[in-house]
Amino acid sequence: METTAAFDGLECTDCGERFDAESVTHDCPECGGICDPTYDYEEINLTRTDLEARPFDGQWRYEELLPIPRDAAVTMDEGTTPLIECPALADELDVGRVVIKDEGRNPTGSFKDRGHALAVSAAREHGASDIVLTSAGNAGQAAAAYAARAGLDSHVFVPSRANFVNKAMINVHGGDMTVVEGRFEDAAAACADAMEGEDWYSTSSFTTPYRHEGKKTMYYEIAEQLDWEVPDRIVYPTGGGVGLVGMHKGAKEFRDLGLTDDLPAMYAAQSSGCAPIVDAWNAGDATHETWDTPDTICGGIEIPDPGASPLILDALRESDGGAVATPDEDILDSAITVAQHEGVEMGATCAAAASGAWELAEQNEFESDDTVVLMNTATGNKEDDILRSHLMGKGI
Numbered sequence: 473m474e475t476t477a478a479f480d481g482l483e484c485t486d487c488g489e490r491f492d493a494e495s496v497t498h499d500c501p502e503c504g505g506i507c508d509p510t511y512d513y514e515e516i517n518l519t520r521t522d523l524e525a526r527p528f529d530g531q532w533r534y535e536e537l538l539p540i541p542r543d544a545a546v547t548m549d550e551g552t553t554p555l556i557e558c559p560a561l562a563d564e565l566d567v568g569r570v571v572i573k574d575e576g577r578n579p580t581g582s583f584k585d586r587g588h589a590l591a592v593s594a595a596r597e598h599g600a601s602d603i604v605l606t607s608a609g610n611a612g613q614a615a616a617a618y619a620a621r622a623g624l625d626s627h628v629f630v631p632s633r634a635n636f637v638n639k640a641m642i643n644v645h646g647g648d649m650t651v652v653e654g655r656f657e658d659a660a661a662a663c664a665d666a667m668e669g670e671d672w673y674s675t676s677s678f679t680t681p682y683r684h685e686g687k688k689t690m691y692y693e694i695a696e697q698l699d700w701e702v703p704d705r706i707v708y709p710t711g712g713g714v715g716l717v718g719m720h721k722g723a724k725e726f727r728d729l730g731l732t733d734d735l736p737a738m739y740a741a742q743s744s745g746c747a748p749i750v751d752a753w754n755a756g757d758a759t760h761e762t763w764d765t766p767d768t769i770c771g772g773i774e775i776p777d778p779g780a781s782p783l784i785l786d787a788l789r790e791s792d793g794g795a796v797a798t799p800d801e802d803i804l805d806s807a808i809t810v811a812q813h814e815g816v817e818m819g820a821t822c823a824a825a826a827s828g829a830w831e832l833a834e835q836n837e838f839e840s841d842d843t844v845v846l847m848n849t850a851t852g853n854k855e856d857d858i859l860r861s862h863l864m865g866k867g868i
């Protein structure tokens with residue numbers, strides 16, 4: 473496996489055991505816990521000036537803080553997405569500044585590209601011939617695309633309700649797609665069955681250690697785009713929490729390397745139709761309880777049993793953030809408001825972040841001089857049909 477100089481293998485987030493990344497590729501062999509990439513930070517000498525001198529040309533510009541070097545990466549220049557100023561939203565939320573991190577500008581239209589660029593790079597380094605995952609849709613599309621680029625086969629399990637664009641593009645990339653009647657957990661069960669006896673390399677979130685690792689670069693970029701000013705709040709549409717956990721890790725790394733001097737408060741935004749993280753947060757629990765009847769139109773965050781909930785809840789606590797749930801109706805209204813007041817296209821799933829921010833503002837969670845970042849995790853037109861029918865429901 474070709475690795476970067478400071479990469480120091482994996483550490484289990486549960487039992488703390490350490491492993492070399494060559495022999496251990498997924499969960500902790502001791503306890504089944506989630507493995508996290510580690511680094512020898514003393515070896516990393518990165519300054520603001522170093523980073524500013526580099527072209528803003530994709531997430532691999534932070535290669536020292538990634539396990540695999542750019543040379544060995546399966547990449548389509550994902551990352552370095554714009555941070556869009558939203559003065560009308562700042563007025564409406566009564567805060568100093570609102571910016572939207574527009575992850576819709578990634579190669580397959582979502583931030584899932586960041587995680588899959590790294591996870592598929594790792595798969596190739598580990599000699600995999602096939603990758604496999606369960607996905608609500610966007611991760612499956614990213615997986616099929618990056619597998620195609622790496623010359624690997626992909627096996628993607630999606631629930632029947634996954635959106636049309638995702639299913640179509642998994643086919644277009646040559647992925648082997650199984651559409652499973654039901655919801656995410658049904659697709660996950662079918663995926664586990666199909667993997668029996670196959671030598672497939674999983675890129676399911678938090679099964680591979682590399683998806684949250686790729687997504688942490690979103691935070692690095694935000695810090696740099698804000699001229700090293702740490703944003704006060706980051707609101708993230710939360711399903712499995714991969715991006716939230718990744719960004720919180722990235723924020724601690726930048727702080728510990730002396731590049732920034734604080735941590736942003738992280739907020740998990742969910743739909744009231746599937747809010748296991750918000751429930752656990754409100755109850756003060758360290759882990760979630762499975763949501764019995766998930767029912768939200770926000771498919772990307774309909775994750776009733778997020779296995780990484782202890783990591784998500786830790787990140788919320790450590791960063792002095794929080795969690796918020798809003799109904800689908802409000803979420804869809806927020807997507808329309810953002811589209812009409814700022815022009816930015818937010819899908820239904822992502823708009824949970826906007827809707828959550830409104831709710832947090834109403835709960836007086838924000839200060840009047842705050843900088844609030846809303847994560848637009850995918851391009852709006854992946855869910856254009858949902859937004860358009862919402863208008864029709866209003867007679868428009």
Ligand SMILES: *Cc1c(COP(=O)(O)O)cnc(C)c1O
Pocket residue numbers: 582584610611677709710711712713714715716772773819821822849850
């Ligand atoms: C996957 C996805 C999410 C949720 O991501 P997690 O890291 O699993 O919480 C949010 N928005 C969109 C558009 C997604 O595709």
Ligand SMILES: [Zn+2]
Pocket residue numbers: 484485486487488489500501502503504505
């Ligand atoms: Zn362990």
